[in-house]
Each structure stands twice: as C-alpha cells, then as structure tokens.
Amino acid sequence: MxxxxxxxxxxxxxxxxxxxxxxxxxxxxxxxxxxxxxxKRPSRTIILNFLLSIKQGKTSYLEIGVRNPDRNFNHIEADLKYSVDPGIEFIENPVDFKMTSDVFFQKLSKNEVLSNDTKFDVIFIDGLHLAEQVDRDIENAFNYIKDDGFIVLHDCNPPTEWHARENFGYRNSPASGYWNGTTWKAFLKWRFNSSINSCCIDSDWGLGIFSKKYQIGKSIEPTNAFFEFSSLDENRKEYLNLIDFDTLKNILLE
Incomplete structure (x- = not known):
C-alpha cells in the first residue's frame, strides 16, 4: 500500500x-x-582523402550536406572542392551553394551554377538522411561523377533500429542524439544495380562507396523487398558488403 x-x-x-x-x-x-x-576509426575524412589521393592529376570534390565544415569539408585535400547545404542545422552556413541538393543539381543541369559538363572525382553525400532523398542524391550524383570516380554515403550502417528511425527529432530513445536515418535503404537499393560496384566501410557509422570502374564489390540480387531492419541486422555483411578500410586499400592499390 x-x-x-x-x-x-x-x-x-x-x-x-x-x-x-x-x-x-x-x-x-x-x-x-x-x-x-x-x-571506430578511421574517420570519413581519412577515407575520402584516401580516395582522392589515388586519382591522377587535379582532383575535384563535391560535398552534399556539410553542416559545420570544420567537421569534414575543411580537411578534405582536393584541388577543387565545392559544398552544398541549405543551412538548416548550422546557421553560419559558410558553403559555396546555400541551397538544397535538389535545387543545386537542377541549377547545375541548367548551367546556372558551375557547368553542366562538370565532373567530380569524389562526391560525398551526407544530407537529409531519408531514403527517398538519398536515392535522389545518388541518382543525380551519377550524372556528375567521373568514370573512375567514387560516390560516398555517410550513415549506411546503423547499429540499431533506434539509429535508423525516420524522425531525427525523436531524441528520447536509447540512441539519444545519434541518427543515421534510412540512408541504408537507399544504399541497399543501389547494391542491386549490376552496373555498379559497391562496399561499405565498417567505420564512422558506415561509409557506403559506389564505383563504376573499381571492383570494390559485386552487386547482389534484389532482397529484403520491404527493407525491414531486422533483415539488415541479420545479413549486414552480405547486404552492405561490409569490409574494413585496409581491405578497401588492398583492393584499390593492388
């Protein structure tokens, strides 16, 4: 009582x-x-700089979703680099193109920014972490990547379903403020594309990498039709082609 x-x-x-x-x-x-x-190490910055370092001649880099550039963009070693961010999460927003990625790619296609024949060695996608938007960013990025270039996605390997929630604002969860969103779904969808090689580095919340030229990982047959997290959790290595950074370096430097 x-x-x-x-x-x-x-x-x-x-x-x-x-x-x-x-x-x-x-x-x-x-x-x-x-x-x-x-x-987990290495960081996204080290991985991105490694991919740029193996390119010949002047290098070009595009970052989608910057937030605070001191966290990554300012440390990228490329001859030419450009940043895109609407400034929702970082008010100062000292980027080259203060707009959403959709608007940027639309303007790029119309020669309203840079030039529509621009091609990048590395495009890093770390914008809105929702599958539909990431999928669109990937599709647009493939129009502006060099034949031997790399498209890299952040947040492809959420450790739990709490991290893979759709709503960033729901912080009263075991994941606290950590949020990977549903980026993994977009990455997995493109893993089904037989014309693209891909892998995911098991570091910094999962760095998904796409390449048309380098044999970093074969595509897989379509699976997990409803993109259920429990299925991802049971089949991470296969679904994501989850590898460590040393394995990637051995593949690209051999």
Missing part, C-alpha cells in the same frame, strides 16, 4: 520510472553500441 501511495507522487514516480528505463538491458545495449560505433 505504501509503495502504491508513493508512486502517486510525481517526483517519486518519475524517479522509479527513470531508473527502470536507464537500467533496462535493451537501453544499456544500445548505449554500448553508441560508444563502440563512435570510437
């Missing part, structure tokens, strides 16, 4: 509910995966 009465008092009720939540085994497991994933 006393316990029931105490639980009617809001501060006490919130204490017990909060304690139960924070000690929940599922919550603790996701927190552990948060820590493990955030400690």
């Amino acid at each position: 006393m316990k029931s009465f105490l639980l009617t008092i809001k501060p006490i009720k919130y204490f017990f509910r909060g304690r139960n939540f924070l000690n929940d085994p599922h919550y603790l497991e996701v927190q552990k995966k948060n820590r493990n994933e955030s400690l």
Whole structure:
C-alpha cells in the first residue's frame, strides 16, 4: 500500500520510472553500441582523402550536406572542392551553394551554377538522411561523377533500429542524439544495380562507396523487398558488403 501511495507522487514516480528505463538491458545495449560505433576509426575524412589521393592529376570534390565544415569539408585535400547545404542545422552556413541538393543539381543541369559538363572525382553525400532523398542524391550524383570516380554515403550502417528511425527529432530513445536515418535503404537499393560496384566501410557509422570502374564489390540480387531492419541486422555483411578500410586499400592499390 505504501509503495502504491508513493508512486502517486510525481517526483517519486518519475524517479522509479527513470531508473527502470536507464537500467533496462535493451537501453544499456544500445548505449554500448553508441560508444563502440563512435570510437571506430578511421574517420570519413581519412577515407575520402584516401580516395582522392589515388586519382591522377587535379582532383575535384563535391560535398552534399556539410553542416559545420570544420567537421569534414575543411580537411578534405582536393584541388577543387565545392559544398552544398541549405543551412538548416548550422546557421553560419559558410558553403559555396546555400541551397538544397535538389535545387543545386537542377541549377547545375541548367548551367546556372558551375557547368553542366562538370565532373567530380569524389562526391560525398551526407544530407537529409531519408531514403527517398538519398536515392535522389545518388541518382543525380551519377550524372556528375567521373568514370573512375567514387560516390560516398555517410550513415549506411546503423547499429540499431533506434539509429535508423525516420524522425531525427525523436531524441528520447536509447540512441539519444545519434541518427543515421534510412540512408541504408537507399544504399541497399543501389547494391542491386549490376552496373555498379559497391562496399561499405565498417567505420564512422558506415561509409557506403559506389564505383563504376573499381571492383570494390559485386552487386547482389534484389532482397529484403520491404527493407525491414531486422533483415539488415541479420545479413549486414552480405547486404552492405561490409569490409574494413585496409581491405578497401588492398583492393584499390593492388
């Protein structure tokens, strides 16, 4: 009776509910995966700079979704580099093209920015992490990538379903503020394309890489028709062609 009465008092009720939540085994497991994933190396910057380093002559780089350029863009080593971001998450937004990726590619096709015959060595996609938008970014990027270039996606390997949620704003979850969205679905869809080679580096939340020239990984037959996360979780290595960075370097430098 006393316990029931105490639980009617809001501060006490919130204490017990909060304690139960924070000690929940599922919550603790996701927190552990948060820590493990955030400690994985190398970073996206190192991987992107490596891909640029194997190119001959002057290099060109495009980044879609920059937020704070000090986190990656400013550290990219390319002769020419351009950035695109509408500035929703970083008010200063010191980028080259202050617009969405859809608007940028539309303007690029019309010669309203740069030139429609522009081709990049590496295009890095890290914009809105929803499958429909990422899929569109990939399709547009293939129109402006060199034959021997690379398209790279961030957030292709969400460690749990909480990280792969559609709504970024839902932070009261075991994943806390970490958000990979549904990027993995767009990456998997393009893994079914027999004309494209692909792999995913198991670092920095999953760096998905596409190439038309380099044999970094064969396509797979269409699978997981409804893009269910549980199926991804059980078949990560196959679905994503999940490899480590050293394996990628061995493939590209052999």
